[in-house]
Amino acid sequence: MGLGTLAFLSVMPIAVVALFLVILRWPASKAMPISYAVAVALALGVWQITAAQVAAATINGLVTAASLVYIIFGAILLLNVLQESGGLKAIRLGFTNITPDRRVQVIIIAWLFGSFIEGSAGFGTPAAVAVPLMVGLGFPGMAAVVAGMVIQSTPVSFGAVGTPILVGVGTGLNDDAVRAYAASIGYADWNQFLALIGAKVAILHAVAGTLIPLFVVALMTRFFGPSRSFTDGLRVWRFALFAAFAMTVPYVLLANFLGPEFPSMFGGLIGLAIVVPAAKRGFLMPPDDDHWDFEARERWEPEWTGTIRPRDIDHRDGPMSLALAWSPYVLVGVLLVLTRLRTIPIGSTLQSWTLSWADIFGTGITASVQPLYLPGTIFIVVALVTFFLHRMDTTAFSHAVASSSKVMLGASAALVFTVPMVQVFINSGGGAAGYERMPIVLAESIAAVAGSAWPFFAPLIGGLGAFVAGSNTVSNMMFALFQFGVAQRIAVDPTWIVALQAVGGAAGNVICVHNVVAASAVVGLTGREGIVIRKTLLPWAYYTVLAGSLGYAIVWFGQTGIVNAGSIGVLLVAATAVWVVASHLKR
Numbered sequence: 001m002g003l004g005t006l007a008f009l010s011v012m013p014i015a016v017v018a019l020f021l022v023i024l025r026w027p028a029s030k031a032m033p034i035s036y037a038v039a040v041a042l043a044l045g046v047w048q049i050t051a052a053q054v055a056a057a058t059i060n061g062l063v064t065a066a067s068l069v070y071i072i073f074g075a076i077l078l079l080n081v082l083q084e085s086g087g088l089k090a091i092r093l094g095f096t097n098i099t100p101d102r103r104v105q106v107i108i109i110a111w112l113f114g115s116f117i118e119g120s121a122g123f124g125t126p127a128a129v130a131v132p133l134m135v136g137l138g139f140p141g142m143a144a145v146v147a148g149m150v151i152q153s154t155p156v157s158f159g160a161v162g163t164p165i166l167v168g169v170g171t172g173l174n175d176d177a178v179r180a181y182a183a184s185i186g187y188a189d190w191n192q193f194l195a196l197i198g199a200k201v202a203i204l205h206a207v208a209g210t211l212i213p214l215f216v217v218a219l220m221t222r223f224f225g226p227s228r229s230f231t232d233g234l235r236v237w238r239f240a241l242f243a244a245f246a247m248t249v250p251y252v253l254l255a256n257f258l259g260p261e262f263p264s265m266f267g268g269l270i271g272l273a274i275v276v277p278a279a280k281r282g283f284l285m286p287p288d289d290d291h292w293d294f295e296a297r298e299r300w301e302p303e304w305t306g307t308i309r310p311r312d313i314d315h316r317d318g319p320m321s322l323a324l325a326w327s328p329y330v331l332v333g334v335l336l337v338l339t340r341l342r343t344i345p346i347g348s349t350l351q352s353w354t355l356s357w358a359d360i361f362g363t364g365i366t367a368s369v370q371p372l373y374l375p376g377t378i379f380i381v382v383a384l385v386t387f388f389l390h391r392m393d394t395t396a397f398s399h400a401v402a403s404s405s406k407v408m409l410g411a412s413a414a415l416v417f418t419v420p421m422v423q424v425f426i427n428s429g430g431g432a433a434g435y436e437r438m439p440i441v442l443a444e445s446i447a448a449v450a451g452s453a454w455p456f457f458a459p460l461i462g463g464l465g466a467f468v469a470g471s472n473t474v475s476n477m478m479f480a481l482f483q484f485g486v487a488q489r490i491a492v493d494p495t496w497i498v499a500l501q502a503v504g505g506a507a508g509n510v511i512c513v514h515n516v517v518a519a520s521a522v523v524g525l526t527g528r529e530g531i532v533i534r535k536t537l538l539p540w541a542y543y544t545v546l547a548g549s550l551g552y553a554i555v556w557f558g559q560t561g562i563v564n565a566g567s568i569g570v571l572l573v574a575a576t577a578v579w580v581v582a583s584h585l586k587r
Contacts, residue, residue: 001046001435007445009046010438013039013425014468017513022534027527028414028517036421042438043424049431056360056367057427061420063357063367067374068415068518073408074379075128075522079136080400081383082328085390088136090325095137098279101291102139103217103236107243108279109134110147111213112271115155115247119265120336122160122473125375126152127519129332140294140304141523142532143224147216148519149510149536153543154209154248155264156472156506157201161340162260165198166191168473169502172480181494195259200499202255202263205506206248208546211577214240215539223535224304226295231584238284247271265337303531306524307407320390328386335378347373365427407524414526418514422469426478439465439478447486454486455552455566458497459544462504463511470514475505492555500551507543510536546573 013035020031043049082088095105113133114126127148134144157164170190179190187193217240218233225232251267279285286292294300339347356368371377387397429437436444443461450457461483465475483501487494509515516529516536525532552566 001433003441003445003448006046006435006441009042010428010441012042013421013438014464021513021530022537023530025528025530025534028418028513028529029527031530032414032417032421032513036417036424039421039424039428039438043428043431046433047428047431047435047438048433049428050363052361053363053365053427053430054424056363056365057423058420059357059360060365060367060427061423062416063369064423065412065415065419067369067376068419068514069408069412070371070374071125071128071376071379072518072521073404074376074383075132076404076407077383077400078328078332078379078386079132079522080403081386081390081392081397082325083136084396084400085386085392086320087325087328087386087390090320090322091133092137094322094325098276099285099291100293101236101286102294103221103233103292104239104279104285105137106134106139106147106216106220107213107236107240108272108275109137110151110216111243112247112268112275114148114151114268115264116268116272116333117336118152118155118159119161119263119268120333120340121375122156122163125336126155127515128375128379128522129329131519132522133329135523138294140224140300141306141520141525142304142528143220143294144523145516145519145525145532146219146223146535149516149532150216150219150539151212152509152512152515153507153539154205154212154251155268156509157205157502158198158251158255158260158262158264159472161265161342162198162262164472164476164502164505165194165201165260168476168505169197169480169498170194172477173484173498175481178481178484191259195255197495197499197502198260198263199252199256200496201260201502202252204499204503204547204550206252207550208503208507208543209248210241210244211542212539213244214581215542216240219535219539221292224294224300225292229584230580232292234581234584235290236286237581237585239279239286242278242284243271243275246274261342303528306520306526324390327389328382331382331385332378335382336375339373339378350377363427407521407526414517414521414529415514418517419470422514425468426474437478439468440482443479443482447482452490452556453552453565454490455492455497455500455555456548456569458483458486458500458551459504459507459547462501462506463508463540463544466505466508467512470509470512472502472505472509475508476502479505487555496551496555500547503547503551504544507540507547510540510543542573546570549573 016035016038020026109130114130117126117129131144131148135141182193218230221233222230247267250270251263255263350372351370353372354368354370358366425438446457461479462475465478466472479501480498483497484494487497511533516532520529549566549569556564
């Protein structure tokens with residue numbers, strides 16, 4: 001069977017998702033079983049892998065789905081406990097004291113606080129923390145999810161203390177030929193070679209990430225504002241760019257001088273330390289007569305809100321101090337950092353208890369989970385600490401547990417098909433037909449057509465991996481060596497092409513199905529995942545096109561000079577952004 005035919009067949013599970021989930025707006029609980037069935041049929045009938053391998057991949061997917069459901073439960077529990085204790089009301093008042101403007105609030109919470117949480121924990125944890133926090137502050141559930149998904153781009157490559165680079169790229173490139181290449185350019189130390197790639201990833205992200213805060217506010221005002229206008233969001237362009245640079249400048253410096261572990265985590269923290277005091281002093285803030293807010297809740301569209309809705313509850317002893325109210329989130333951040341830093345043995349101790357099923361049905365596929373290391377455990381521990389810290393009564397805490405359990409069960413229906421489909425898709429190699437795995441077939445077909453234009457497509461392949469697998473780390477593991485090989489075939493610097501892979505893999509999280517399912521579930525929006533993806537397609541396309549254009553300009557600069565297709569693409573994206581902002585503001 002020819003490569004073109006195989007590529008057409010291998011894209012079918014993804015096409016099913018696009019058709020039913022995004023275009024027809026089916027809930028994931030209905031669309032994903034069809035996608036799973038298509039993936040299984042192709043794996044058995046065309047790739048001719050064994051039924052045992054399909055079953056093993058499915059079991060591995062179910063174990064991963066259970067881990068996600070556990071994280072969702074912990075995140076919702078913490079939100080509900082804070083609501084019942086009165087802490088959420090104090091946090092809401094605290095933000096109002098900084099500014100009542102929702103555009104500024106979403107930048108601080110989603111972009112800066114979300115980047116810190118991504119750098120600390122990764123694996124979708126920012127959505128589990130920042131999204132419910134925004135809902136608790138009075139954001140529509142869908143607005144919070146969209147904001148939480150859009151920022152799942154710039155910080156992702158350095159999430160979980162650098163895991164997508166150190167583990168994803170490091171494992172994907174762990175090949176004798178690549179190690180020989182690294183030594184030939186002066187990087188005999190493997191970690192230094194990975195740091196070189198990480199520094200290039202940071203540069204690409206910093207350029208593309210400059211407009212992400214502005215995207216967040218513009219999408220929020222366009223889809224959820226009283227006048228449904230991009231203009232309302234674009235009016236805070238000065239503050240949005242200030243917040244972008246407050247994170248991305250230290251982010252690039254940290255990547256170049258300290259390595260892949262710290263850019264997102266400390267970039268987000270430094271950004272918060274710069275932006276919050278500046279916002280309090282009114283620096284680059286909108287004028288006092290231009291404080292933007294959502295309409296009254298009764299005028300919101302029904303699809304915006306889920307089953308989780310904030311209630312105005314005071315602490316039983318009266319108004320709570322801001323420090324006490326924030327203490328659970330501070331504790332979450334501290335525990336995430338302490339358990340993820342490799343220099344501290346706490347994380348390795350938690351990882352030592354692993355539930356594992358090795359070599360399932362003799363296929364070589366292993367399913368494993370480390371319950372104590374999952375962010376869900378940290379959320380639950382902090383929720384229990386909050387019970388005592390906020391002096392709650394057992395009735396209020398029980399109500400929080402019951403409410404969280406209902407939402408968790410609703411999320412399970414979609415995830416039990418979403419993640420197994422991913423695992424079948426990824427583990428489709430080694431069959432009697434002798435074909436490569438479906439993702440590799442897709443990548444090879446695009447490479448065969450692209451030729452020297454490959455840098456434009458490299459981020460797209462990374463995004464494809466993340467869209468399917470739900471992980472930048474897994475995408476890098478799947479495609480890093482492939483990207484390296486394509487770069488050598490077209491005679492360009494392979495480290496830049498691998499960097500484009502990592503950047504595209506990060507951007508793919510913006511539209512990744514199972515991340516959207518998980519983020520929607522934490523605010524009770526199960527069943528509206530396709531609507532969310534439709535709203536995040538534009539920032540994903542922007543990120544992928546800009547990164548590809550910049551990558552092309554860099555790798556072909558030596559042969560073509562500064563003026564080439566890539567630099568023209570970068571200028572077109574920049575000119576379009578300036579024109580959009582200027583034209584809307586002129587109105």
